[in-house]
Amino acid sequence: MTQDCLAELSGVSKRFGKVVALDGLDLQVRRGELFALLGPNGAGKTTAISLLLGLQRPDAGTACLFGQSPLLVETRRQVGVMMQEAALAPELRVHEQIDLVASYYPNPMTPVAAMEMTHTEALADRPYGKLSGGQKRQVQFAIAFCGRPKLLFLDEPTVGLDVQAREMMWATLRQLVNEGSSIVLTTHYLEEAEVLADRVAVLAKGRMIASGSVNEMRALVVRKHISCSTSLSIEQVRTWPDVESATRDHQGLHITAGNAESVVRELLAADENLEDLEVRRAGLAEAFTELTQETAP
């Protein structure tokens, strides 16, 4: 493990009865990056995180955190965690929840500082059990970073948040990364990974089927989207060789093409009054769908 690699799974396999959760998975989390782990339900994301946190042990291969066993409490003092399903004590107030978790770390933030970063100061004296779902997620987020960890594991952090709270969390995540923290994020919101992640890995059936930057992932899908306002008919456009599909709505004509450049040339040649031409690469969502469909049974 290099010094720039904070967490690593090497050749890890894990079974639950007859179900293979992970099948020879290799995965590295590097220093200072926001790493998004994507995959359909049952792909093995949660198992991979559990192994890195020492909550489970691999059947084969090794899991390392800061070059050591994740089972050591000393190792986990470098780590913050936000789990998707963890009901905190409903009787404790928000500032007490943060104070409790902060006490586990050698050099934590004060509860006030953690609440400032998550904009939850107004909730400080509210019992956790009386918070809304979104407010609970914000408190769990504050708990995750209140110990100033070098590596944060966030499992679906923005589920249940409204748009404003989600954008505030994104801003805090960027701030944490800019200040040197590393983050492992699992999310079902591909838009979130697209906006935040430096690097993305896609898991399916316990294996990594692709990894790289968001742009590299998008590039795996060669097709592009073309939109324009034109008098050309859908039927006419569909006959062109590089056009995969064409639809029309009130905004104009939408074409999916393997070779966008040749289709654009044909469009401009066929309609000199063509307007609002726009060419887009495939998004991460499309790349994800394509990648995971390839591995579907």
Next chain:
Amino acid sequence: MNASTFALGRELPRISAMPIARLFRAYLTEAKYESIRALRAPAFAIPFLLLPTVIYVLIGVFLIGSMSHGDPKIAVTMFVNFATFGVMGPGMFGFGMFVATEREQGLLNLKRALPMPPKAYLLAKMLMTMLFAAIVMVTLIAAALAVGHLRVSAGQFLLVTLIEMLGSLAFCSIGFFIGTRASGKSAPAFVNLAYLPMMHLGGLFYPLPKSAQPIEFLSPAFYLTKLGLHILHTPSLDEISSGATGPSSHGGVVVCVAVLVGVTLLFGWLAIRRFQRLA
């Protein structure tokens, strides 16, 4: 550094040492918040803090006291019996229900993923139970002094309180054992299945018929009560009903202590084994 910034060093990843003072603070903080949350949970605090004293006053003092025409031996015996009843509940339900629920709802997993000191979880629950036991004992003593017609020295009260608090650990172990096996919803039922027979067959509220008295030996409550009665030189309800006037004769101190320690260790060991397997 601004309070809301999150500055991290650019040094190579290394393991931060936890100063002993901070480690000690982590244990204390865990115990503090475990106690606060239990005190704030009405479904837990009200029955286990108030009920023993209320029932002691109603049944132990007024009902049985008037039936026995103020017999001082019975007054002391009822005090000790209700003290044992009072410390059983927090131990068994505090561990049984909380561990089962926290295990099921993911809090235990989160705490294991976080750098919570390894023994803090159990120590915090034990201290919470002993705090509840202490509160129960203080309210029982206050009631006993106010209406219970007890002639007991302060030293004896203190000794009985200490023994009941330490004895509550046996019930913590049994509750912990149940909490590591039962689901959150079924834990109260399983705890009651152990708690109610232990309480009634331990001879706490009424003397058992002679033929049923051997069953008492199966209940840890019996041995804890015996220890308290031994300190106060008073016979048990069974012994009073069979005409004894002197101090408790059977179930010597060594046997009682050995049984309570044995129950604590046995169920504690089984529970910890299971707890580690869950981990």
